[in-house]
Amino acid sequence: MSPPNGQFTLCTLELRWRKSAEDEWSMALHGRILSFRQDATHLHYRAVFPPVLPTPPPANAPSAATEEEDTLALVRHYLNLEPNLAQLYELWASADPNFKKRAPKFTGIRILRQDPWEALIGFICSSNNNIARISGMVHNLCKHYGPLIGHIDGEAYHDFPTPEALADPKVEAHLKELGFGYRAKYIAKTARIVAEEKGLKWLEELCNPESPVFGKEPKPAGELLEGGREGYRTAHEELLALHGVGPKVADCVCLMGLGWSESVPVDTHVWQIAQRDYKFGKGKHSSLTAATYTAVANRFRQLWGKEAGWAHSVLFTADLKAFSERVVAKTEVKEEKVTIKQEESDIVEEIKVDRTVKTKKRIKTEEDEPEHEVIQTKRETRARSKRQRSG
DNA sequence: ATGTAGCCTCGGGT
DNA sequence: AACCCGAGGCTAC
Numbered sequence: 001m002s003p004p005n006g007q008f009t010l011c012t013l014e015l016r017w018r019k020s021a022e023d024e025w026s027m028a029l030h031g032r033i034l035s036f037r038q039d040a041t042h043l044h045y046r047a048v049f050p051p052v053l054p055t056p057p058p059a060n061a062p063s064a065a066t067e068e069e070d071t072l073a074l075v076r077h078y079l080n081l082e083p084n085l086a087q088l089y090e091l092w093a094s095a096d097p098n099f100k101k102r103a104p105k106f107t108g109i110r111i112l113r114q115d116p117w118e119a120l121i122g123f124i125c126s127s128n129n130n131i132a133r134i135s136g137m138v139h140n141l142c143k144h145y146g147p148l149i150g151h152i153d154g155e156a157y158h159d160f161p162t163p164e165a166l167a168d169p170k171v172e173a174h175l176k177e178l179g180f181g182y183r184a185k186y187i188a189k190t191a192r193i194v195a196e197e198k199g200l201k202w203l204e205e206l207c208n209p210e211s212p213v214f215g216k217e218p219k220p221a222g223e224l225l226e227g228g229r230e231g232y233r234t235a236h237e238e239l240l241a242l243h244g245v246g247p248k249v250a251d252c253v254c255l256m257g258l259g260w261s262e263s264v265p266v267d268t269h270v271w272q273i274a275q276r277d278y279k280f281g282k283g284k285h286s287s288l289t290a291a292t293y294t295a296v297a298n299r300f301r302q303l304w305g306k307e308a309g310w311a312h313s314v315l316f317t318a319d320l321k322a323f324s325e326r327v328v329a330k331t332e333v334k335e336e337k338v339t340i341k342q343e344e345s346d347i348v349e350e351i352k353v354d355r356t357v358k359t360k361k362r363i364k365t366e367e368d369e370p371e372h373e374v375i376q377t378k379r380e381t382r383a384r385s386k387r388q389r390s391g
Numbered sequence: 392a393t394g395t396a397g398c399c400t401c402g403g404g405t
Numbered sequence: 406a407a408c409c410c411g412a413g414g415c416t417a418c
Contacts, residue, residue, distance in 0.1 A: 127394040182418035
């Protein structure tokens with residue numbers, strides 16, 4: 001398929017994509033493995049379905065032809081290609097000089113339409129956490145509790161687990177072992193509430209009717225109010241009742257999982273932006289309290305309108321890019337030193353991991369959770385003999 | 392480089 | 406005076 005208006009960047013907080021070949025990215029989605037490759041003019045995709053079982057397929061099983069149509073529709077839906085982004089950028093820029101100044105280097109950013117349930121669990125994992133670790137956690141959820149869809153290059157691809165799969169009583173302890181920390185309890189509780197009490201239907205009905213889950217017909221969603229449309233407010237409020245879901249996580253789920261484009265998640269980055277460029281941080285709104293949170297979100301909605309969450313993501317990305325460039329510059333020197341030490345070891349991946357941990361510890365002074373990420377199993381192999389005598 | 396929950400204190404209002 | 410209650414601060418997870 002070719003892009004609707006000029007080139008497009010695929011930018012996402014979707015953490016499940018993996019590099020499956022040179023220049024190709026894949027993930028399991030809706031019961032198939034979806035792969036993307038991009039060249040100067042086109043976005044190429046392919047889908048690999050799991051093998052058909054030897055038993056006769058159910059009468060309503062899709063034929064190969066409809067599977068293909070279905071995949072194109074799924075790709076269009078998932079990448080949210082319908083809205084005219086260039087037009088939206090113009091709208092945001094004309095309303096806001098700061099956006100106009102910062103956005104030009106970050107065109108083509110789209111909010112994905114992620115699965116509501118996956119978004120909910122993913123963003124519960126995100127609290128007080130960093131992208132690399134969240135990605136590892138989500139990956140572990142799929143690996144241990146999600147259905148296996150297939151393999152690419154010997155790598156297994158699992159779909160995201162159902163609420164039922166995560167509602168099993170053993171899940172919490174297991175997730176703790178896997179390094180989820182206090183989020184293990186949040187996930188287990190949320191899964192139980194959704195699986196046994198509210199149902200997935202509840203979550204899906206919180207979707208913006210203009211942007212329903214894949215396969216449903218869109219319906220109008222009402223007018224924009226200062227605090228967002230009625231349906232958005234309800235969705236936000238209902239999500240807040242879940243354990244481990246505060247205002248920011250609820251907004252992320254609303255924006256990326258439920259299709260509420262006016263949702264503006266205010267995390268520390270956005271709070272920095274609000275202070276630097278939008279005159280927050282003084283007087284009544286000197287710290288990020290609940291009241292300040294809504295004031296910031298309302299201000300951005302007032303400024304950018306119904307798609308405020310998109311505009312917010314553009315500025316967020318611009319800021320993140322600037323930040324990561326500063327960090328890379330600082331880290332380069334350290335990398336050289338570490339590489340020299342590595343010769344004794346024979347596993348390249350392990351080296352990388354150790355370096356990451358060391359670097360982190362140098363930057364952070366304390367406070368790190370006593371968690372060990374996915375990585376620990378590998379590291380223990382070397383460390384155990386020394387460690388065990390004190391136990 | 393990053394949120395949430397729970398518990399505490401403080402101050403205004405009744 | 407005793408109590409309620411919400412806002413804001415602090416901290417474990």
